[in-house]
Amino acid sequence: MIDMQTFLQEESVRVDAKIEQLLHEAGSLPMYHMLRYFMGYGNDLRHPTQGTHGKRTRSSLLLLTAKLFGGSSVAVDFAAAVELFHNFTLIHDDIVDNDEMRRGQPTLWKLWGKDHGINSGDAQLLLTNQVLLEAARKDAVYGVATAQLLTQYFLEICEGQYLDFELTKYALHDPLVTPEAYLEMIRKKTAVLVGAAASAGGMSAGCDDEVVQKLFTYGESLGLAYQIVDDHVSIWEETGATGKRAYGDIIERKKTYPALFARDHGDATRLTALYEKKETLTEDEVREVVNIFEKSGAREATEAYAHTYIENARSIARSLPLDDTSKGILVALVEKVARVAGTIETPPM
Amino acid sequence: MIDMQTFLQEESVRVDAKIEQLLHEAGSLPMYHMLRYFMGYGNDLRHPTQGTHGKRTRSSLLLLTAKLFGGSSVAVDFAAAVELFHNFTLIHDDIVDNDEMRRGQPTLWKLWGKDHGINSGDAQLLLTNQVLLEAARKDAVYGVATAQLLTQYFLEICEGQYLDFELTKYALHDPLVTPEAYLEMIRKKTAVLVGAAASAGGMSAGCDDEVVQKLFTYGESLGLAYQIVDDHVSIWEETGATGKRAYGDIIERKKTYPALFARDHGDATRLTALYEKKETLTEDEVREVVNIFEKSGAREATEAYAHTYIENARSIARSLPLDDTSKGILVALVEKVARVAGTIETPPM
Numbered sequence: 001m002i003d004m005q006t007f008l009q010e011e012s013v014r015v016d017a018k019i020e021q022l023l024h025e026a027g028s029l030p031m032y033h034m035l036r037y038f039m040g041y042g043n044d045l046r047h048p049t050q051g052t053h054g055k056r057t058r059s060s061l062l063l064l065t066a067k068l069f070g071g072s073s074v075a076v077d078f079a080a081a082v083e084l085f086h087n088f089t090l091i092h093d094d095i096v097d098n099d100e101m102r103r104g105q106p107t108l109w110k111l112w113g114k115d116h117g118i119n120s121g122d123a124q125l126l127l128t129n130q131v132l133l134e135a136a137r138k139d140a141v142y143g144v145a146t147a148q149l150l151t152q153y154f155l156e157i158c159e160g161q162y163l164d165f166e167l168t169k170y171a172l173h174d175p176l177v178t179p180e181a182y183l184e185m186i187r188k189k190t191a192v193l194v195g196a197a198a199s200a201g202g203m204s205a206g207c208d209d210e211v212v213q214k215l216f217t218y219g220e221s222l223g224l225a226y227q228i229v230d231d232h233v234s235i236w237e238e239t240g241a242t243g244k245r246a247y248g249d250i251i252e253r254k255k256t257y258p259a260l261f262a263r264d265h266g267d268a269t270r271l272t273a274l275y276e277k278k279e280t281l282t283e284d285e286v287r288e289v290v291n292i293f294e295k296s297g298a299r300e301a302t303e304a305y306a307h308t309y310i311e312n313a314r315s316i317a318r319s320l321p322l323d324d325t326s327k328g329i330l331v332a333l334v335e336k337v338a339r340v341a342g343t344i345e346t347p348p349m
Numbered sequence: 350m351i352d353m354q355t356f357l358q359e360e361s362v363r364v365d366a367k368i369e370q371l372l373h374e375a376g377s378l379p380m381y382h383m384l385r386y387f388m389g390y391g392n393d394l395r396h397p398t399q400g401t402h403g404k405r406t407r408s409s410l411l412l413l414t415a416k417l418f419g420g421s422s423v424a425v426d427f428a429a430a431v432e433l434f435h436n437f438t439l440i441h442d443d444i445v446d447n448d449e450m451r452r453g454q455p456t457l458w459k460l461w462g463k464d465h466g467i468n469s470g471d472a473q474l475l476l477t478n479q480v481l482l483e484a485a486r487k488d489a490v491y492g493v494a495t496a497q498l499l500t501q502y503f504l505e506i507c508e509g510q511y512l513d514f515e516l517t518k519y520a521l522h523d524p525l526v527t528p529e530a531y532l533e534m535i536r537k538k539t540a541v542l543v544g545a546a547a548s549a550g551g552m553s554a555g556c557d558d559e560v561v562q563k564l565f566t567y568g569e570s571l572g573l574a575y576q577i578v579d580d581h582v583s584i585w586e587e588t589g590a591t592g593k594r595a596y597g598d599i600i601e602r603k604k605t606y607p608a609l610f611a612r613d614h615g616d617a618t619r620l621t622a623l624y625e626k627k628e629t630l631t632e633d634e635v636r637e638v639v640n641i642f643e644k645s646g647a648r649e650a651t652e653a654y655a656h657t658y659i660e661n662a663r664s665i666a667r668s669l670p671l672d673d674t675s676k677g678i679l680v681a682l683v684e685k686v687a688r689v690a691g692t693i694e695t696p697p698m
Contacts, residue, residue, distance in 0.1 A: 114445075158380070158475060
């Protein structure tokens, strides 16, 4: 049996080497320095701030599924494409969200301005496409098909961003703001890319359509569970396992699943009033929101909701045409997500 | 002999049909309505403003060179990709330039906000990639190679936008603001896409590297001539042949070729003072700038500069491995650019 941890570490190094090479070959224009900075490949000449790597979870998942299904010579290219695309979305998201910091460092637009942020992000999306076409050239059968699959999913992620803008725009009491609308938004904005990574790995290794579809649903469920757990953590974990501010989602009055559940099953009038308040919430008010959530049963409902997807990912992993060891690796990934929130009790496997 | 005008009109209809189909298949999310609006395909449900078509010059050039070199089954796809990409750059350019109107209609961001402008633009670039991959799938030899060629040039256009930001940032007297820097900026930002269109048409029809390169230089020269003529028109044509405001580039204190020439060969002190003035220029001051330009010989120098590229495009057209009629069609395109500015005397063919 291969040591999966070692394999993934080595392959991840190859993915980053591929992206660094791509940025190097693109040229010496400072625009590419900005992208190097954002990807965490060292200092920029004029702004000596060291960027930091993201977790590279999506590209690792792609490399993993490719490996489990027999390997692919273009998996590294697709992993690079997924990582480039993911970071491209972050560059533009930081602009529209006005976020000044990411991974403890100033965001790209914060250092160089929004105009450069938009344009450098565009360049990064073109680099993504460059890698996809390179893979398509290397492998005329699975390469082209996988590149098309990924591009289709990338478009869905833009749709997710669109849905996020819309949800943000409406008030908590608006009839358009439903748990279903929220789910569809996080599905497209977050979960689809995890599904895309899992399925692209399999497709590049030559899996048939049924397996590719299963891999997509596995990743998508994993991504949904991860996001719902993240929403839970933001409210019920005071010390951030995620490194995020306690009660961040309440302070920002985000319409995540717990808020929507509490609105539909608790004191909607008071909650809506607090969510529409123009001023910053006081500490007492934040505690009041948490109490409304608790009384409505939102905590348990959110946990149950996450567990639905955790269970779904787990059962798909077990149904894949793989040996038990390989299935175990995919199931272990699910358990990792399930464990992120200590407050969420994981049912027995 | 085929009727080239009829051919191009029919093919252009196919290109727009292709783009409309793509937007239709993408789905009914209002994000795609925004793109339909910007591409000029009719009303948006919530904003009943009719968009207007652009001139589709780049895609027509691509279809033309493909046809002249024997035709290609994927030329329509590449023409659609070039048109989608060009309009994608406009969607994002309008945001960074804060332009509220284009083709006599409100810009995309003006109607739906900058966040949607960024995100819908991103979606349009992904649709561009989708068409490129479709062509790559249809034609494993020329399709993939042409898609790669175009993507490489698309990246150069982002570099051009970067250079434009930099040039705009520096004052007229800054040593970094040179005619060479200006030329490199308009080359990448404007001319490269014209070259890309001309060469992609040839490559998709199976031309060898030498011809593909010649076609690129032909288009690039055409694009450069067009841009320099446009700069000339902005200053020396009071009634806009281009529909633009008289003296627009002077009012906005743009550092185009005439300004740089006048700075280097005329009253640099006074010109620099006027270009650094914070307030809007008075009518007298605008006239003063024109006079400084005239005295320095900037008008003749700009005309000579444009003619260099016009002559270059013309001589490349004549050197292509085509019959005289076909060469004549490409030369005629050059003459069209040369004639845009009535003030620019065209030397005999």
